[in-house]
Amino acid sequence: VLVVLSGGTGGAKLIEGLSREVPAADLFIVGNTGDDFLFHGLHVSPDLDTIAYTLAGIADPEKGWGIAGDTFVVLERLARYGAEDWFRIGDRDFATHIRRTELLGRGLTLSQVTAELARALGVEAAIVPMSDQRVETRLCTPAGELGFQEYFVKRRWQDEVESIVFAGAERSAPAPGVLAAIARAEAIVIGPSNPLTSIGPILAVPGIRTALREAASPVIAVSPIAGGAALSGPAHRLLESAGLEPSPLGVARAYADFVDTLLIDRQDASLEGPIAALGVEPHATDIRMPDLAAKRRLARLVLEVAGL
């Protein structure tokens, strides 16, 4: 089994590549749920859905979220009713959130619901939330404390972030199977996701970080930053505000206690020395994934580094 820790967009690209290189049933994906939120009373799990839609082959390749070709009739009507529409949910996507909310309301856990939705979409890989308990990524800014989607989507990550809180993390537990999968994995992959707001919430669930440190298998991370800027989103800014370098070196520092190898971009090759000094083996390559060929190439390299 290959365990992948992942946020949304960037992680999903690597997962798409991996799913073409190993049998789907061998993938055990631990998804970030710190971004989950209630929108119009519905439970939205943006990262879990991006991963599921990607593996189901229905993700929107342009936008990086949602379902390809989706329509927005429901959202337009909701806006007419005075509801907020800054988070764009398409009609097909709404069905996912309606179904998830209904099943959670019946008492199913988020793991069970996520498995059920993935099965219905024909996804064979295991997609598992980091926890069945609610852990909420909150960003403390001069404008006040913001939920992740409010910071990221509504306010377009323009606020200065003073600190990040994972509300509820201390009372949470890893979802069933997560610790066992990490312990038994042939390799563990940390996707090219935001270290602080995508991988950070997963690591904040008690037990997961320790399990990664103690795992016998190789742990390989892919940098979400190349040449001083995130491949997408605000990773560089958040690293800086956390007192870390806005570069693969900051990523290495954030992961130094459990990552063996960090894939970085060739343009950051000058950081190989400082990264190695942290006890993390750097591996320079082309980490951008503009198309399926690049996704598969990077996935093969990850597997090769893992010795698989």
Next chain:
Amino acid sequence: VLVVLSGGTGGAKLIEGLSREVPAADLFIVGNTGDDFLFHGLHVSPDLDTIAYTLAGIADPEKGWGIAGDTFVVLERLARYGAEDWFRIGDRDFATHIRRTELLGRGLTLSQVTAELARALGVEAAIVPMSDQRVETRLCTPAGELGFQEYFVKRRWQDEVESIVFAGAERSAPAPGVLAAIARAEAIVIGPSNPLTSIGPILAVPGIRTALREAASPVIAVSPIAGGAALSGPAHRLLESAGLEPSPLGVARAYADFVDTLLIDRQDASLEGPIAALGVEPHATDIRMPDLAAKRRLARLVLEVAGL
């Protein structure tokens, strides 16, 4: 003010006619919520919505429910997720239920939510649920106790109905303004709705039936049955199973304690004697409303009988 007690389809047709004959702001419509139910975790109020959509000019004239030209993307996806799809909710319609559920979840009453949705749709008439408390129409059949939509839509009213229960009615109260509107009305109209499952739940809310009996203004009902069969739905069958004649005479008997005048179809003119014997004044006319002209004509007749 003209108070109208109404279920869905038939009542909405008369309301449409009335809204063309009196200022919309003079209409105070008390809607049946005994059919309300949770579908996919969303609070659906079929009769309130049919009335609101009709007055907003967006109702589907063919189907008698939903919004004209609506699409069914969400429902199709929900079915793929294994959710039930026997109750047909279009995408625009889904937005109504999502918004209602969200606002109820925030602690607003059903009256407040209904007023808010109507306002957003540009409806000037007051649309008020019979009660802010949950009153659920349950039908006892040989197949067990069924919710109204299960009986009516899912099982196409084929079950024999042994009795009807309005669960929760004894603990309910009329929604704010209902009793005052009845007391002060210039006239009260009972729409051509099912006496047992559309008007019955309204009458089951403590205080409403007494207020109707005591109202000084004329109370005019329109028969939902012509020539032995309901204009739509199972009214004739339900009257029979309740031990009442499946005809305007049964309707008159169900309403005899508070209705002054009953508009019946010309083909039922032979029942004028028996109806009058119940203390209800029969008025034979053409009660079918196939088009707007017929709706307006019947509305004008109702106003005329009311002396308005």
